Amino acid sequence: MSAPTPRHTPETRSRILDAAEELFVEHGFEATSMRMITSQAGVNLAAINYHFGSKDALIQEVFRRRLTELNRQRLAMLDKLEADAGGAPLKPSRIVEAFFGTALVLAADTEHGGHTFMRLLGRTYTEPNAFVRQFLAEEYAEVLERFLGALYRSLPDVPREEILWRFHFMMGAMSYAIAGTDALQLFAGKFDDADPARLLPRLMSFLLGGLRAPLAEYAARPAGRRGRSAAA
Amino acid sequence: MSAPTPRHTPETRSRILDAAEELFVEHGFEATSMRMITSQAGVNLAAINYHFGSKDALIQEVFRRRLTELNRQRLAMLDKLEADAGGAPLKPSRIVEAFFGTALVLAADTEHGGHTFMRLLGRTYTEPNAFVRQFLAEEYAEVLERFLGALYRSLPDVPREEILWRFHFMMGAMSYAIAGTDALQLFAGKFDDADPARLLPRLMSFLLGGLRAPLAEYAARPAGRRGRSAAA
DNA sequence: GTCTATAAATCGATAGAC
DNA sequence: GTCTATCGATTTATAGAC
Numbered sequence: 001m002s003a004p005t006p007r008h009t010p011e012t013r014s015r016i017l018d019a020a021e022e023l024f025v026e027h028g029f030e031a032t033s034m035r036m037i038t039s040q041a042g043v044n045l046a047a048i049n050y051h052f053g054s055k056d057a058l059i060q061e062v063f064r065r066r067l068t069e070l071n072r073q074r075l076a077m078l079d080k081l082e083a084d085a086g087g088a089p090l091k092p093s094r095i096v097e098a099f100f101g102t103a104l105v106l107a108a109d110t111e112h113g114g115h116t117f118m119r120l121l122g123r124t125y126t127e128p129n130a131f132v133r134q135f136l137a138e139e140y141a142e143v144l145e146r147f148l149g150a151l152y153r154s155l156p157d158v159p160r161e162e163i164l165w166r167f168h169f170m171m172g173a174m175s176y177a178i179a180g181t182d183a184l185q186l187f188a189g190k191f192d193d194a195d196p197a198r199l200l201p202r203l204m205s206f207l208l209g210g211l212r213a214p215l216a217e218y219a220a221r222p223a224g225r226r227g228r229s230a231a232a
Numbered sequence: 233m234s235a236p237t238p239r240h241t242p243e244t245r246s247r248i249l250d251a252a253e254e255l256f257v258e259h260g261f262e263a264t265s266m267r268m269i270t271s272q273a274g275v276n277l278a279a280i281n282y283h284f285g286s287k288d289a290l291i292q293e294v295f296r297r298r299l300t301e302l303n304r305q306r307l308a309m310l311d312k313l314e315a316d317a318g319g320a321p322l323k324p325s326r327i328v329e330a331f332f333g334t335a336l337v338l339a340a341d342t343e344h345g346g347h348t349f350m351r352l353l354g355r356t357y358t359e360p361n362a363f364v365r366q367f368l369a370e371e372y373a374e375v376l377e378r379f380l381g382a383l384y385r386s387l388p389d390v391p392r393e394e395i396l397w398r399f400h401f402m403m404g405a406m407s408y409a410i411a412g413t414d415a416l417q418l419f420a421g422k423f424d425d426a427d428p429a430r431l432l433p434r435l436m437s438f439l440l441g442g443l444r445a446p447l448a449e450y451a452a453r454p455a456g457r458r459g460r461s462a463a464a
Numbered sequence: 465g466t467c468t469a470t471a472a473a474t475c476g477a478t479a480g481a482c
Numbered sequence: 483g484t485c486t487a488t489c490g491a492t493t494t495a496t497a498g499a500c
Contacts, residue, residue: 209445
């Protein structure tokens with residue numbers, strides 16, 4: 001008696017979300033019409049507005065459904081790491097693994113839409129849609145605050161500005177990692193080994209190498225003569 | 233007498249391309265209507281179809297206009313590096329700099345649309361639009377072949393598979409680097425220093441760190457007990 | 465080459481019967 | 483909660499005058 005609305009809507013709602021998720025990642029938000037969604041989901045056109053109110057609200061729910069759980073897992077893992085460490089700063093590798101590893105585990109799930117969703121999420125970070133960006137920013141506020149804080153404590157000698165940028169770079173690498181081979185025919189036929197199980201160690205190695213890279217490595221060895229060499 | 237079509241179209245064409253470039257990166261392809269473009273460009277609606285034939289052809293020309301020149305610069309720089317090396321393998325840092333450095337130089341040009349275009353390009357690698365992907369793949373075929381080949385020779389001990397993936401990761405990091413602070417309000421207010429001049433060394437340091445990261449770094453130190461430890 | 469006017473299709477959203 | 487039918491707005495693209 002505590003649930004007022006959902007009477008016998010066991011599948012319709014989920015089917016709409018699943019169909020929308022697939023079509024959004026395949027065609028984008030704007031290019032995906034509500035008719036395409038209801039057609040693929042096998043439900044009536046009016047069902048979307050009945051269950052979600054509008055197309056924008058549907059888009060939001062597509063993200064909320066999975067993102068809330070993903071970030072819950074991330075925070076739980078960080079909680080455990082910090083509890084085990086007992087006050088000591090965490091190793092950067094653990095922090096990175098807790099944040100990006102959970103995402104890749106979800107991305108490896110090709111049977112329940114996790115892979116589809118993560119591709120959608122990765123692309124949406126740089127999506128031009130204003131209200132989606134706003135929504136994601138709110139959904140990520142806490143988890144970002146926590147993980148960045150952990151990285152700051154873990155790497156006290158690295159300027160926070162630098163950590164922030166490198167975290168940003170890492171998200172870009174992860175996004176492309178998940179988009180993977182089917183993202184662009186650019187690498188078509190070049191990947192002999194696209195085994196999802198190997199993606200995690202591949203990416204993690206790259207991310208940690210980038211995160212730990214010497215700060216002045218590039219600036220200290222400028223390419224050839226390049227103007228005033230006395231600067232900085 | 234060699235130019236049949238362009239009689240006195242000195243600005244209209246360019247104005248359309250400039251307006252389209254800005255609107256595409258701001259709203260995406262689908263959400264940008266031809267009326268929005270012609271309105272911002274100050275030209276007539278029919279002008280787009282007259283000059284480009286269709287919206288899709290316009291999109292293609294927006295990319296072709298700048299991408300051809302960018303990849304020409306990349307190849308020229310690689311040619312010079314290889315000529316100077318006289319047969320010896322290049323240093324990975326030089327190769328990475330030739331590919332990603334040129335892109336970031338273009339991205340630093342905020343006055344002539346270079347920054348706008350590079351943001352658009354970075355987002356489009358994972359764009360769902362099929363014909364844009366196809367077009368980009370063709371446009372990148374030669375430059376990718378050359379740079380990947382140079383990296384293979386530069387890092388003969390690293391499996392090509394691994395180099396391929398890391399190059400892919402680097403493109404993701406670059407994409408986010410260019411999308412930068414205004415891409416997502418996720419980091420809003422967190423970046424104190426978003427100086428474009430510092431972005432190149434920042435990114436280059438990260439990329440080289442990732443490219444040179446030990447291959448088995450992560451796999452060799454699995455997190456806790458994780459099933460059959462005898463495998464691999 | 466540039467314009468107006470409009471064709472033809474598709475969009476999101478809703479009203480109202482069941 | 484699901485359906486049909488449709489409204490009103492917007493889209494790309496084009497025809498034809500100038």
